[in-house]
Amino acid sequence: MGMTISEKICARAAGSERVRPGDMINAHVDKLYIKDLRFAKGEDPKGLYGVFKDLLKDIGVTRAWDPEKVIINFDEQPARSKVRAEGQLTAKRFKEEHGATIYEGETAGIGHNVMVEKGHVKPGEFIVGADSHSCTYGALGCFSTGIGFTETVGVLATGRIWLKVPSAIRVALAGKRPPWIWGKDIILRIMAEIGPNGAVNKTVEYGGEAVKDISIDSRLSMCNMAVEMVALNAVFPPDEKTIDYVKQVSRGDFQALQSDPDSEYESTFEFDLTDMEPYVAAPGVPSNARPLSEFVGTKIDQAFIGTCSNARIEDLRVVARILKGRQVRARVRMIVTPASFGAYFQARDEGLLDTIHKAKAMVTTSECGLCTRPSLAAEEVCISSGNRNFPGRMGDRNSKIFLASPASVAAAAIAGEIVDPREFL
Amino acid sequence: MAAQRAIRGRVWKFGACLDSGNIAGVMAGVDPEFRNKVRPGDIIVAGINFGMGSSSEHAPRSLKEAGIAAVAAESISNIYLRTLVNIGLPAIECPGVSEMVAEGDEVEIDLRAGKIRKLGDGEVRNFPPFSDHAMAILEKGGLIPFLRETLGNKGKAGGA
Numbered sequence: 341m342g343m344t345i346s347e348k349i350c351a352r353a354a355g356s357e358r359v360r361p362g363d364m365i366n367a368h369v370d371k372l373y374i375k376d377l378r379f380a381k382g383e384d385p386k387g388l389y390g391v392f393k394d395l396l397k398d399i400g401v402t403r404a405w406d407p408e409k410v411i412i413n414f415d416e417q418p419a420r421s422k423v424r425a426e427g428q429l430t431a432k433r434f435k436e437e438h439g440a441t442i443y444e445g446e447t448a449g450i451g452h453n454v455m456v457e458k459g460h461v462k463p464g465e466f467i468v469g470a471d472s473h474s475c476t477y478g479a480l481g482c483f484s485t486g487i488g489f490t491e492t493v494g495v496l497a498t499g500r501i502w503l504k505v506p507s508a509i510r511v512a513l514a515g516k517r518p519p520w521i522w523g524k525d526i527i528l529r530i531m532a533e534i535g536p537n538g539a540v541n542k543t544v545e546y547g548g549e550a551v552k553d554i555s556i557d558s559r560l561s562m563c564n565m566a567v568e569m570v571a572l573n574a575v576f577p578p579d580e581k582t583i584d585y586v587k588q589v590s591r592g593d594f595q596a597l598q599s600d601p602d603s604e605y606e607s608t609f610e611f612d613l614t615d616m617e618p619y620v621a622a623p624g625v626p627s628n629a630r631p632l633s634e635f636v637g638t639k640i641d642q643a644f645i646g647t648c649s650n651a652r653i654e655d656l657r658v659v660a661r662i663l664k665g666r667q668v669r670a671r672v673r674m675i676v677t678p679a680s681f682g683a684y685f686q687a688r689d690e691g692l693l694d695t696i697h698k699a700k701a702m703v704t705t706s707e708c709g710l711c712t713r714p715s716l717a718a719e720e721v722c723i724s725s726g727n728r729n730f731p732g733r734m735g736d737r738n739s740k741i742f743l744a745s746p747a748s749v750a751a752a753a754i755a756g757e758i759v760d761p762r763e764f765l
Numbered sequence: 766m767a768a769q770r771a772i773r774g775r776v777w778k779f780g781a782c783l784d785s786g787n788i789a790g791v792m793a794g795v796d797p798e799f800r801n802k803v804r805p806g807d808i809i810v811a812g813i814n815f816g817m818g819s820s821s822e823h824a825p826r827s828l829k830e831a832g833i834a835a836v837a838a839e840s841i842s843n844i845y846l847r848t849l850v851n852i853g854l855p856a857i858e859c860p861g862v863s864e865m866v867a868e869g870d871e872v873e874i875d876l877r878a879g880k881i882r883k884l885g886d887g888e889v890r891n892f893p894p895f896s897d898h899a900m901a902i903l904e905k906g907g908l909i910p911f912l913r914e915t916l917g918n919k920g921k922a923g924g925a
Contacts, residue, residue, distance in 0.1 A: 472820040488848035489822045537813040541843045730784040
């Protein structure tokens, strides 16, 4: 019996010849991502654990594990609370004492996008991050998953993590993707089929003929949403697109691993992308997704392009294409928050930000933004390119969040209601 | 406080797909009064995907601080389950548990044997027993005390 990509990476990280689903491993971590907020005492109001530095001291570790492998990003700039400001200051002090790479100011953005753009993610690596969306990196053919604050302390102390090797679900994509379908539409359709409970603690491995036609930005979005199916990780097999991208952003070697033809999958889901419709997720959970046509006419108050899920250059390009020469509906507020300063500057250089401004949408600095900061009053409706539509996620518990592709969000902003984006392309 | 292998307590029941944002503040997003009703030693039983969403530890720690002795759900988000164990609170994935028990029932959970038993009629559901490693972390009261003990004062990372 062969091994999947994820099993091969787990085996290598555990120093074993081979692993099987269900094996408990003690894996060596290749990279650890930490966001600024995790350094704040506010994360730990009762002082049970203190910040990382104090905790390490408490455990008896005077030097944290490999500073070359620890990457910290400031996800909110400028800090809008004392807690956040304190987290950022503490992170800088941590760097001075223990060493790490910090991205702040115009080098930052949303950490997951920064990790990818700055070349910290390579095929074959075993990566963990102190944020649930750390599963995003699997788009480049690595094993990556999110961990909690306490577990982050464990990695800083030992460089290792205990893990049960997950069983795998294969998602086979066939057919020809229509040009108006992006990663977000595909992942919403997949989640609707697999359901909120179908991938719990499993690997989602994408494959099939249609994969090679899916852009890196769309792959990142499809892996980012894996945690919304409660998957442990998601992975795209590294191909030419992956290798070209990784070589462009990083230095040094990497090992692009493929699943063996006789690897074992717990189940397989097949999707034909030919003639696929855009998808939208209704409020509640992201797996509440259905074809967009079922939601046409739903009035919206806010349209949001942002988050680690969908605000990359591919997304900003399609948003600008739809907004060009048009205006956001008068009673709708549209907010565009590029996923990183890399994407922000590229959009500026391509003239996209100007187009977006002229359509009367607001462009903000690059950060997590409205995904983590309340902006909706009770009864207000938002259509978002983000990844979470839980009750109260973006404000009042009685507000509503619909999730859709950036094209569908931009189209809704113009129409003031959910509408087929193909009318604007 | 180290976790006991057998845990006995009174059940509070919750529904499916509760995200960590709504669990934070002792289930404040679902029932703002819950923090006043719950007693130390009580057990939470929930549906699928308990604790999905953010990896922030506010939600799991609020349950620990309220004295919850264990969480048993149809399924639990990976990050949430690991965090509960890492802060020393047993988290059990047990298909069928939410059908078996009603709010107010008394149950007994045996972590080593992988059994949850309703005290009223003795009905039992099985779950995969905890690994030795997870059990060791729980018995020390969480990952931090576990590391303190296993790493000792070696004074350097990677010394385990």
